[in-house]
Amino acid sequence: MEHKLIFKDYNEALKQNKLLGLKCRACGAITVPPKIVCRQCASPDMDVIELKGSGKIRTFTTVFVASEGREDEVPYTIVMVELDDGPWIMGNLEGIDPKEASMELVGKKVKMGHKVFPGDKYSAGEGARPLFSLVN
Amino acid sequence: MKKVAVVGVGETKFSGPQDMTEVELFAEAAMEAITESNLKPKDIKALFVGNALGDFAEGQGMVQSLAAENIGCLYVPATRYEGACASASMAIRDACMWVASGYYDIVLAGGVERAATMGTGLATRTFAMFSDSRYEYPAGITFPAVFAMLTHLYADTYKIPLQKLREQMARVSIQSYKHGSVNPRAQFYGKNADMTVEKVLGSFVVSTPLTLHDCCPFSDGAAAVVLASEEVASKLTGKPVYVTGTGQSSCGPLGNQSDYLPRIRAREISSQRAYEMAGVKPQDIDLCELHDCFSIASLIAAESLGFFDYGTAGEAWEKGEADIGGKTAVNPSGGLKSKGHPIGATGAGQVYEVVRQLRGEVEPERQVPDAKIGMTDTLGGDGGTLVNMIFERGW
Numbered sequence: 362m363e364h365k366l367i368f369k370d371y372n373e374a375l376k377q378n379k380l381l382g383l384k385c386r387a388c389g390a391i392t393v394p395p396k397i398v399c400r401q402c403a404s405p406d407m408d409v410i411e412l413k414g415s416g417k418i419r420t421f422t423t424v425f426v427a428s429e430g431r432e433d434e435v436p437y438t439i440v441m442v443e444l445d446d447g448p449w450i451m452g453n454l455e456g457i458d459p460k461e462a463s464m465e466l467v468g469k470k471v472k473m474g475h476k477v478f479p480g481d482k483y484s485a486g487e488g489a490r491p492l493f494s495l496v497n
Numbered sequence: 498m499k500k501v502a503v504v505g506v507g508e509t510k511f512s513g514p515q516d517m518t519e520v521e522l523f524a525e526a527a528m529e530a531i532t533e534s535n536l537k538p539k540d541i542k543a544l545f546v547g548n549a550l551g552d553f554a555e556g557q558g559m560v561q562s563l564a565a566e567n568i569g570c571l572y573v574p575a576t577r578y579e580g581a582c583a584s585a586s587m588a589i590r591d592a593c594m595w596v597a598s599g600y601y602d603i604v605l606a607g608g609v610e611r612a613a614t615m616g617t618g619l620a621t622r623t624f625a626m627f628s629d630s631r632y633e634y635p636a637g638i639t640f641p642a643v644f645a646m647l648t649h650l651y652a653d654t655y656k657i658p659l660q661k662l663r664e665q666m667a668r669v670s671i672q673s674y675k676h677g678s679v680n681p682r683a684q685f686y687g688k689n690a691d692m693t694v695e696k697v698l699g700s701f702v703v704s705t706p707l708t709l710h711d712c713c714p715f716s717d718g719a720a721a722v723v724l725a726s727e728e729v730a731s732k733l734t735g736k737p738v739y740v741t742g743t744g745q746s747s748c749g750p751l752g753n754q755s756d757y758l759p760r761i762r763a764r765e766i767s768s769q770r771a772y773e774m775a776g777v778k779p780q781d782i783d784l785c786e787l788h789d790c791f792s793i794a795s796l797i798a799a800e801s802l803g804f805f806d807y808g809t810a811g812e813a814w815e816k817g818e819a820d821i822g823g824k825t826a827v828n829p830s831g832g833l834k835s836k837g838h839p840i841g842a843t844g845a846g847q848v849y850e851v852v853r854q855l856r857g858e859v860e861p862e863r864q865v866p867d868a869k870i871g872m873t874d875t876l877g878g879d880g881g882t883l884v885n886m887i888f889e890r891g892w
């Protein structure tokens with residue numbers, strides 16, 4: 362059985378600031394990141410749709426100890442965003458001082474851009490991630 | 498299914514970087530377990546070995562076969578288990594099933610890791626491999642970052658002011674340091690018994706709000722257990738410890754767990770299976786070695802296991818209800834925080850502790866009085882693998 366949407370195509374779209382997801386024909390749930398079946402009902406009968414990428418921050422952290430090869434990036438802030446479409450996705454938050462990130466971020470509305478992780482010797486190539494910023 | 502007993506346990510000291518190879522570490526733990534069981538290597542019918550990152554730590558794959566040959570268990574099946582930090586618990590659980598089926602009567606299970614040998618940079622990189630490499634790692638996720646985000650989510654979900662939650666979490670680390678300081682096999686044996694809330698909160702920030710003292714160390718170490726059928730066990734020992742319940746569950750990337758977070762749904766399902774199989778309830782558990790990779794992880798685990806209501810575990814720690822003499826004695830070994838966390842061996846180390854507690858053999862300062870039923874809880878990844886096991890005295 363073929364995928365409706367694989368990482369490669371999701372990644373290429375994200376690099377154009379487009380967030381692709383899958384809408385289930387059986388139950389209506391939206392799955393993102395992509396999987397071969399619906400995250401709610403496991404039906405493979407889904408359509409590729411473009412999501413808005415807007416949502417609200419549910420949690421966050423500012424990282425001070427990085428993985429090998431990413432030491433130059435600290436401190437940086439990771440957020441889990443609940444999309445207006447339902448699913449939660451992980452990305453980074455820009456436009457704030459990472460050292461000042463606090464509980465006040467929780468619930469704040471964000472919009473999505475992207476940033477590419479160029480990859481390292483373990484990662485089988487690059488990968489884009491959502492780069493969120495606060496909506497005033 | 499046949500009844501399965503632990504008839505012998507062995508463990509190296511858990512430590513920072515040390516010079517023994519993974520094969521050597523595992524061999525020492527394995528031979529201790531085999532010797533304690535009054536058996537010889539030739540009696541072992543199969544090996545089940547947890548090892549998560551040996552490939553990265555010392556360029557060694559297939560450690561299970563080399564370890565089997567090293568200890569003189571020649572030409573027997575040897576199988577490696579990889580479930581991140583839950584690897585050894587997966588190995589032991591599957592080993593139990595093989596004995597319960599009647600196919601083997603005596604097997605060896607355990608695990609080994611040299612996480613400390615890797616150093617912080619490589620260890621942080623490789624531990625992050627247990628998150629989703631495509632949809633999480635590009636954002637720079639690390640293991641502390643996962644539990645740091647769960648901390649903020651926990652505070653928001655249960656409406657606990659972050660500062661109050663951090664003070665409760667500090668109590669978790671302080672309790673673990675206290676027990677580990679009198680456990681000779683603990684990485685922090687003889688250390689940190691004088692830890693204070695102020696010191697925990699004021700130490701180096703790893704990933705906000707988690708400080709160094711909220712986080713378990715990187716560790717080297719190995720642990721192993723010998724499992725036998727009831728019939729064989731009765732001939733080997735007067736103190737068989739029966740494995741009366743087990744459960745295992747899996748889950749996807751952190752974001753896909755959003756319907757339940759900060760609860761870890763895989764743990765709830767895994768532990769329910771174990772309770773049902775054993776026919777016991779959370780309040781029957783005298784002690785639990787649970788997966789306190791971070792201080793917040795203890796609160797989340799103790800709630801999912803049913804020891805305390807959701808959002809109240811921090812208070813329980815403050816009141817001593819999670820300590821020896823409380824409702825459920827949690828991590829009398831010192832836990833991952835103080836005993837250490839050689840990830841592929843951790844679950845076997847938990848079983849080692851529970852078995853010795855049930856036999857009444859640990860140091861008096863950290864012995865749970867008259868412990869009859871013990872439990873282990875091991876988490877791999879950010880909830881991706883969960884294993885729970887329940888153990889009961891057989892005498």
Ligand SMILES: [Zn+2]
Pocket residue numbers: 385386387388389390399400401402403404
């Ligand atoms: Zn569906």
